[in-house]
Amino acid sequence: MKKIPVLEIFGPTIQGEGMVIGQKTMFVRTAGCDYSCSWCDSAFTWDGSAKNDIRQMTAEEIWSELTELGGNRFSHVTISGGNPALLANLDDFVHLLKEKGKKIAIETQGSKYQEWLKSIDDLTISPKPPSSGMKTDFSKLDEIINTLTNSNKHNSLSLKVVVFHTEDLSFAKCVHLRYPEIPFYLQVGNENVHTAETDRLVQTLLEKYEWLIDQVIEDSQLNNVRVLPQLHTLVWGNKRGV
Numbered sequence: 001m002k003k004i005p006v007l008e009i010f011g012p013t014i015q016g017e018g019m020v021i022g023q024k025t026m027f028v029r030t031a032g033c034d035y036s037c038s039w040c041d042s043a044f045t046w047d048g049s050a051k052n053d054i055r056q057m058t059a060e061e062i063w064s065e066l067t068e069l070g071g072n073r074f075s076h077v078t079i080s081g082g083n084p085a086l087l088a089n090l091d092d093f094v095h096l097l098k099e100k101g102k103k104i105a106i107e108t109q110g111s112k113y114q115e116w117l118k119s120i121d122d123l124t125i126s127p128k129p130p131s132s133g134m135k136t137d138f139s140k141l142d143e144i145i146n147t148l149t150n151s152n153k154h155n156s157l158s159l160k161v162v163v164f165h166t167e168d169l170s171f172a173k174c175v176h177l178r179y180p181e182i183p184f185y186l187q188v189g190n191e192n193v194h195t196a197e198t199d200r201l202v203q204t205l206l207e208k209y210e211w212l213i214d215q216v217i218e219d220s221q222l223n224n225v226r227v228l229p230q231l232h233t234l235v236w237g238n239k240r241g242v
């Protein structure tokens with residue numbers, strides 16, 4: 001039986017980021033990442049701090065927990081991590097969700113490819129800007145994006161870059177200009193992923209959102225982009241499982 005390392009199953013909630021922001025969805029968060037972004041808001045998936053909470057689950061077991069939690073109150077499931085694209089074994093779960101008539105979204109950074117990515121309805125690839133400390137392998141990203149855009153399945157693909165400062169914005173622009181046909185999202189970076197002071201955090205994030213909007217307004221190379229906050233952070237702060 002194929003097993004998947006799972007750290008969180010939660011929902012229904014709303015998708016707080018990117019191409020289907022606002023969509024009612026369940027979440028499955030897998031363990032393990034090939035990156036270690038300095039500002040990762042889900043570092044417990046890879047830094048060892050939650051290693052005792054990892055559950056090795058089959059597709060059927062994850063499905064049964066989703067239905068226990070969500071009953072008939074969901075039609076969409078988001079798989080995030082960590083990097084779910086590390087897991088070849090997710091194929092069974094993806095196919096099971098399809099059989100059950102659920103739409104599927106994935107969050108991944110574009111460092112790894114899996115055949116099952118072609119079956120995802122809402123696929124977000126989020127290359128990491130300089131502030132993360134990570135370096136994007138653009139030849140790998142080209143290969144992944146070419147494979148997905150040449151596939152005849154009807155998935156929708158988007159790119160999303162998190163921005164903390166102007167160098168990140170320059171990186172984001174390079175990504176957008178390299179793949180101009182792919183819907184492009186800019187997302188406000190959360191610098192304070194541990195604070196419990198939600199009111200102050202929200203205030204700061206809204207100021208950063210305004211800054212990012214202003215940058216986009218002034219830039220003729222950023223005419224066809226969407227600028228978004230992390231909606232769930234504005235509503236619930238750094239709370240986990242929402």
Ligand SMILES: C[S@@+](CC[C@H](N)C(=O)[O-])C[C@H]1O[C@@H](n2cnc3c(N)ncnc32)[C@H](O)[C@@H]1O
Pocket residue numbers: 033039040041042080081082083084107108109125126160162187188189190191193230
């Ligand atoms: C936790 S990651 C998991 C999926 C995958 N590893 C990735 O990075 O795309 C989900 C999304 O959250 C974003 N993210 C992580 N930390 C963040 C932060 N501090 N502020 C804003 N977005 C963040 C990532 O860039 C990514 O788009």
Ligand SMILES: Nc1nc2[nH]cc(C(=O)O)c2c(=O)[nH]1
Pocket residue numbers: 013014015016017042080081107232242
């Ligand atoms: N509500 C909500 N929306 C999200 N969008 C992306 C998330 C993630 O951590 O991948 C996330 C999350 O953790 N919660």
Ligand code: SF4
Pocket residue numbers: 033034035036037040041042043045081082083109128
């Ligand atoms: S790639 Fe995603 S999960 Fe991995 S460290 Fe970066 S933000 Fe976190």
Ligand SMILES: [Mg+2]
Pocket residue numbers: 041042
């Ligand atoms: Mg998150």
